[in-house]
Amino acid sequence: MQDGFVPWPPDFAERYRRAGHWTGVSLPQRVADRAERHPDRTAAVDMRRRVTYGELLDEADRIASGLLELGVRGQDRVVLHLPNVIEFLTTMIALFRIGAIPVMALPGHRRDEIRHLVRASDAVAYVGPDRLQGFDHRKLAREVRADAPGLRHIVIAGEAEEHTPLSELAGSEPRDLPMADASEVALLLLSGGTTGAPKLIPRTHDDYAYNMLACARATGFDENGVYLAANPVPHNAALGCPGVLGALLVGGKAVLAANPSPGLVFPLIGKEGVTLTSLVPAMALLWAEEALANPVDMTGMTIQVGSSKFGPTAAERVSKNLGCRIMNVFGTGEGLITHTRLDDPREVVFGTEGKPLSPDDEIRIVDAADNAVAPGATGELLTRGPYTIRGYFAAPEANRRAFTADGFYRTGDLARMTADGNIVIEGRLKDIIHRLGEKVSAEEVEGHVLTHPLVRDAAVVGIPDEERDERIRVFVVLAAGADGAAAPLSLRAIREHIRHRGLALYKLPDDLVVVSDFPRTPVGKIDKRLLREGQPR
Template structure:
């Protein structure tokens, strides 16, 4: 096994294999079978190209052979820093084919993040674009290679200058690929925390293949499906839930959007026949707003919405405006996914995050002493199962804090279970505001603010107000109301709106700050530390 990887105990691993969750096939083997069954079918589409399964398989095999010629071997880590394009898929499949491990960086990452990933993973290679959205990734690669001595190779998709062109690898002669053990690490995802540098999440071929299959099952995605990757495809949701990688492993079509703006994605949805996509709530609301000016028929599409709380009012607004079916999702790169089902009633779809996708997902809701609480009581969500990791990569100190002695992952998320087994996410343990002697969930307040006409996105933070108390500060991004005019948003009007919704007085905001957009961390989470830091420079209303 890879040094730094924490495997499942033997008894659990045997149980998951007997249950059929782990099939003993590598991701490359699964793709090869999919490609052999439908060589002439379109496998993937991006802003500039479309490829058949046969073409994608050939490109992946050639890149794999080229990487072997460079000296990249099984268990070697390779930082993959590619945006939403076909070369991302062919590169990941190629690495899977030789047993090397992609470290999936996001397009928004820059020198500090990439240097951390290269050092933390002990990467031997970096694969990135020449330029993307005005940024020169070759200059970044020069800096990282200088400061990460173990980084022996730089491969560039495009004008490579002094580096190795990815196109050169894609013209390599095909050689026999080595066997790959499905229990080995297939890829390293990044943790989604908003503080500190990302931790590395090791996902094996076995567990990630099941992750894909289980998610596909609940949305009925098969070889007739068309998945739109609107968010960055290195994100777990856009990659494997079932995501773009799942689409080509299952025989469907992956559509890789260069950006998630309605102007770009609406034509793709129409022209490519998209049946499934995954969005964060802010983007779902943006699409709903845009659809008023640019009507689009999404009645044949399922929209998975996750990453942050997607409350009933927002879900109903998006569903009504776009006509698509909504699936509410809670998912973590570390593993567990809960998902509403297509036949769930509206109150479940709009009011919960659904049920686990696997029968052997174990969930505990616990209090501060890690004692199980009753159904309906809020506590921290702990989980373990056949696709939930047993430890971060090479991070023993983090693992001691993040996992119980019997292998449950401490999610840091506040949740409760309903009588019928659905999960309701209530917020983050670290996102509780101490206000007027009470504890206020920032996420709960955010859900109410999003129901205010004219608010498209919001974040709520606590800021110090004396030694023990905090002020509740709402940051609001405005959209258009139903009449096309900007809705007035003031502290008084927001408080009156929330009071009318029956919210307790101690949960009322103390300030409302209107901002053009919300800052985000490199992994796409709202950066609440940046909001707190900027508060003094903002005008409150």
């Protein structure tokens, strides 16, 4: 078992094996089994090419052989920073094949985030594109490696310059590959990052396979299904709920869109016969609005909507305009998924986040003292189960805060349970902003804003916004003498300042409010509730 990984206690692991949740079959073995059975069936499609299962596995095995030639070995961590392209799938499967662990960086991440991921995971390699949307990832990789001597290899998809071309690895001669152990960590997802930079979520082959296969069953997704990855594939929803990887495990087809814009994905839905996709509420509403002007047939589709609250009014509008089935979902990268069922009545689908995915999901709703609240009352949602981790990767201090002594994960979300067992998410304790499908740590953005010479103090909050899910609003108290600066502090100046510090573009503030001081709680903390309600000093 890898260092830094917190395993399930042996009695729980045995229980999950007896229940059939964990089967001991690794993720690459499942994909290989599908390729052996149906080598000529289409496995994946992106904006440039399509591959069969046989071609997908062959490319993955060649990349795996090339990685071994480079010196990448089992349990090594590799930051995977590719967009929605087939190379993401083949590289990920290649890492699985040799027992290396991909760290799922998001396409929008920049130097600051990648440097953190490399250091936190002790990564030996980075795999990224040459340029994406005008940004040069080769330059990013050089800058990160200068600060991380343990980063021995940089692999680039496209024009690699002095780095190793991914195409060179894909041209390697296949060699005998080691067999992955299903109980070992398969990949590292990223947490929402409630206390600054994201934590690493270790998912094993066994638990993540169960996560994907249970989601496939819940959505009726099988070998005839077509999953559209409209959102970035490193996200848990687009990757494994069931996502593109789940589609491959059951023998379906994965369609990778470059972005979720209706102009791009609406034609794909008809052309590829899409049956399932996952969206954030803001994008679901955009699709619904676009469908009024440009109708698209989604009557055979199910859309999983999650990441932030999807209220009854929005759900009704999306269902009516798109003509699809809606599945309201609450999920965490750490594990727990609750969802409405395909045969649930409208009031359940539009008004709740449904029931837990697994019969062995254990749920507690507790008050501030960890006492169970009264039935129907609101409290913090705690959980443990066969696909919910027991600890973050190599993060003992975070684990003491995030997990109870008996292994329950503290989600930080406020919830209540209805009389018929459905979960309703009422808000969150954690200071996370949901913006355009991404989770942004308020504390992380605050830390960057505070480095501006004209800023004395800063507070960042999320403000509801139908187009973005939430806007990022930054409140600042000016430093002494700032009034005499050559130019007043502006939103543009703040955005440019933290962009040059290497922060991802999706984390840049949407609004700036200058205040004389912040409202405070009785213990002296900034009262962000009042800031959200528009009551700054």
